[in-house]
Amino acid sequence: MDDEPRVLRFSGRIDATTAPEMEKTIFECLGEGSTKVIIDLESVDYMSSAGLRVLLSALKKMKSVGGDLRLSSLQPHVREVFEMTGFSRLFTIFPTVNEAKSGIKS
Amino acid sequence: MKSGEWGILPGLPGASLYPFLRKVDITSSNSYLISFTDAIVVIDPGAVPDQAECILKEVKRLQLEQWRPVIICLTHVHVDHCKSALNYPGFCLLPGRLLAAQKQGAIALEGQDRKATIADIMQQDLVAVRVDIHLLDGDEVKEGTSRIFTTSGKPLTILDKPVIMDGGQVFLRQILTLDNGDEIEVYHTPGHSPDSICIRVGKTLFIGDLLFATAPGIAGITGWDRQELGFTIEKILCLLSRGGIDTCLPGHGRPLDVSTTIRILEAMQKEAEQLDGIEAINPEWVRETSLFAQSLMGEVDRLFTIIAGRLVYVSHVLEELEERGEALRMEKLIDTSLVDELLTDFNGFSRDFHAGNKPDIHLALKAGQISAKLERLFHKEDLRTVLDYSLIRRISRLLEDYNVTIRGFRPLSNIEVTDLSIAVGAIVSARATPPYHDDDIILAEDEEAFARALALRIAWVNPFQRVEFEYSPALSIPLALMDRERFEDTAILILEKLAVAGVSRVRMATSDENEELHVIIEAPRKQATILDEKASLFAARSTRLSGGEFSDQSDNNVYRVVLSYPKFKEAG
Numbered sequence A: 001m002d003d004e005p006r007v008l009r010f011s012g013r014i015d016a017t018t019a020p021e022m023e024k025t026i027f028e029c030l031g032e033g034s035t036k037v038i039i040d041l042e043s044v045d046y047m048s049s050a051g052l053r054v055l056l057s058a059l060k061k062m063k064s065v066g067g068d069l070r071l072s073s074l075q076p077h078v079r080e081v082f083e084m085t086g087f088s089r090l091f092t093i094f095p096t097v098n099e100a101k102s103g104i105k106s
Numbered sequence B: 001m002k003s004g005e006w007g008i009l010p011g012l013p014g015a016s017l018y019p020f021l022r023k024v025d026i027t028s029s030n031s032y033l034i035s036f037t038d039a040i041v042v043i044d045p046g047a048v049p050d051q052a053e054c055i056l057k058e059v060k061r062l063q064l065e066q067w068r069p070v071i072i073c074l075t076h077v078h079v080d081h082c083k084s085a086l087n088y089p090g091f092c093l094l095p096g097r098l099l100a101a102q103k104q105g106a107i108a109l110e111g112q113d114r115k116a117t118i119a120d121i122m123q124q125d126l127v128a129v130r131v132d133i134h135l136l137d138g139d140e141v142k143e144g145t146s147r148i149f150t151t152s153g154k155p156l157t158i159l160d161k162p163v164i165m166d167g168g169q170v171f172l173r174q175i176l177t178l179d180n181g182d183e184i185e186v187y188h189t190p191g192h193s194p195d196s197i198c199i200r201v202g203k204t205l206f207i208g209d210l211l212f213a214t215a216p217g218i219a220g221i222t223g224w225d226r227q228e229l230g231f232t233i234e235k236i237l238c239l240l241s242r243g244g245i246d247t248c249l250p251g252h253g254r255p256l257d258v259s260t261t262i263r264i265l266e267a268m269q270k271e272a273e274q275l276d277g278i279e280a281i282n283p284e285w286v287r288e289t290s291l292f293a294q295s296l297m298g299e300v301d302r303l304f305t306i307i308a309g310r311l312v313y314v315s316h317v318l319e320e321l322e323e324r325g326e327a328l329r330m331e332k333l334i335d336t337s338l339v340d341e342l343l344t345d346f347n348g349f350s351r352d353f354h355a356g357n358k359p360d361i362h363l364a365l366k367a368g369q370i371s372a373k374l375e376r377l378f379h380k381e382d383l384r385t386v387l388d389y390s391l392i393r394r395i396s397r398l399l400e401d402y403n404v405t406i407r408g409f410r411p412l413s414n415i416e417v418t419d420l421s422i423a424v425g426a427i428v429s430a431r432a433t434p435p436y437h438d439d440d441i442i443l444a445e446d447e448e449a450f451a452r453a454l455a456l457r458i459a460w461v462n463p464f465q466r467v468e469f470e471y472s473p474a475l476s477i478p479l480a481l482m483d484r485e486r487f488e489d490t491a492i493l494i495l496e497k498l499a500v501a502g503v504s505r506v507r508m509a510t511s512d513e514n515e516e517l518h519v520i521i522e523a524p525r526k527q528a529t530i531l532d533e534k535a536s537l538f539a540a541r542s543t544r545l546s547g548g549e550f551s552d553q554s555d556n557n558v559y560r561v562v563l564s565y566p567k568f569k570e571a572g
Helices: A019-031 A049-064 A076-085 A097-101 B049-065 B079-087 B103-110 B226-241 B258-273 B283-320 B324-332 B336-354 B360-377 B380-384 B389-406 B420-430 B438-442 B447-459 B484-500 B533-545
Strands: A006-014 A036-047 A068-072 A092-094 B016-020 B031-035 B040-043 B070-073 B097-102 B133-135 B146-151 B154-160 B173-177 B183-188 B197-201 B204-208 B247-250 B416-418 B468-472 B480-482 B505-513 B516-524 B549-552 B558-566
Touching (some): A019 A049, A036 A049, A036 A097, A049 A068, A049 A076, A049 B336, A068 A097, A076 B484, A092 A097, B016 B049, B040 B049, B097 B103, B103 B133, B183 B226, B204 B226, B226 B258, B247 B258, B283 B324, B283 B336, B283 B360, B283 B389, B283 B447, B283 B533, B324 B447, B336 B360, B360 B389, B380 B389, B416 B420, B420 B484, B420 B505, B420 B516, B438 B447, B480 B484, B484 B505, B484 B516
Parallel strands (some): A006 A036, A036 A068, B040 B070, B070 B097, B097 B133, B204 B247, B468 B505
Antiparallel strands (some): B146 B154, B154 B173, B173 B183, B183 B197, B416 B480, B516 B558
16 A cells, blocks of 8 residues: 555535535545545635544544545635634644644544 | 416306416416417516517417407516516517506506516516506506507407496496407406406406415515505405406416415414515515525524534534434434525525526525525424524524514514623633533433533533633623613624634723724734634624624734623613
């Protein structure tokens, strides 16, 4: 298994319409056996509860296989949603992808 | 009855009806095409090209079968009902066309009256047009007066024949008689607009926008008259009760049977009573309400996302703690998927609006529709068992404020004499106070009570835990006049935005300067934008509703807002 973490990038709005596509992408990646995944949200300017549910499902799945799922580069609106909903307590969040990559467990 | 298909017109042998039914919106009305032996009648051609094309295709086919004049009869002259008749080439050049509207509507069309036609609030152009037949042009009983129009060799007789209703009211009516004796009755039904008419053919009554006359954003438009509407509803109820009418066909929406129509009209009588004193729905109101909708929906979106997201979070943590029952209860407190869909729907609409594809009135009405649906999903008392009261109160207030505004009223402010320093002090101390008592979980009497106490603790997300508050109250300042709850809601919004922007220190102060009392909130800047444009507009409006004025006095290094309130002055 390659030690390099997979970086998944999403963009725009993550809401009721687009969350299913994000879910498909993440779970395809997990299905391929990736146990180190960084979700780069630098280009995501809006996240609804549908997006949060998808990320939570991914986190649960990753934990069940002993993997490591990190988030990076949260923009102000998304960071606000994470802080205000308590989701920032659940995820490991980094300012940049590079910082998320460093120290990721092998 | 099926849209786009011909069917018989009950009560008038030889006549048939083609309904063009659209989804309900204010872009264009339904259209109804009636084929008589001696004429073709189009009731409300609508306002969009594909609809016009469809109607014209049928008209041309009918005229090829047997040439007849075309009478375009308008239930009223709002542009969504008649624009195609004014400027769509196929309609303008229709051979043998006669355009008919109630007299006041006819004058409005001929004079390019943008207000009477609501072309102003629909932000549409209007071309002048000649109206061939001015219907119901008197307001006195003139039974028996006839006019005869000759349309391409076929006479059309118009007879004034008012009806005396059960209570003695006079219902103005004209009977249009075609060459072979077929009759079309038109009744004057002002209220929604002064020129509104209902048209009866056989056992079918075409009612225009009568059933929308008390709707939010519709009641109060130019020409709307609450008293006339009341009289009209009474007369129509009486007419329907006399029998002989089976179906009512509205300007928007599906066909209705008589009993449903009666039920709706009776409900409207009660609604109309509540509409005394509503604001005029004019372009200024529309623009103002559209701006309100944009800023409000931004905050509604934020708060609903927080609530939905927090419930997802709490449910997850409870599951991890093997409290499955309580976790499931969290999931059911609000339909988060439906909330998401509604917010996404509004966002899509808003994007179209900002791209210049929709007028302000559309956005205002759409926000009203979405906020009404969100209100139905929002079960305050259930959510209060888990989430902090401030969140619940803020959303309730937003939805109520918009609901009130779209109905043509102003949101209420409860302005009271308030000690500003105490009000601000309460906000500061509440930031570190959880909405539960430490003993609750210890004193829980059973498993259910324990699970609820646990959920409440998990659900408390304190965005201010990394923020140090400094409060400098001015000493001995006069009392202020303000709506204290609205002020609190505004201040909390600003503080939340500062906290999530990562500030570590916030200073709040009160002062007495320049004949006003001020609340100052400031913090060292950690990022360029604390309140984006929508949030700023919302905060400013919210402050105004609390009785004050909002002023952003920030610079590059310090974020600083000041909320200013009038002093309470004792009489004498």
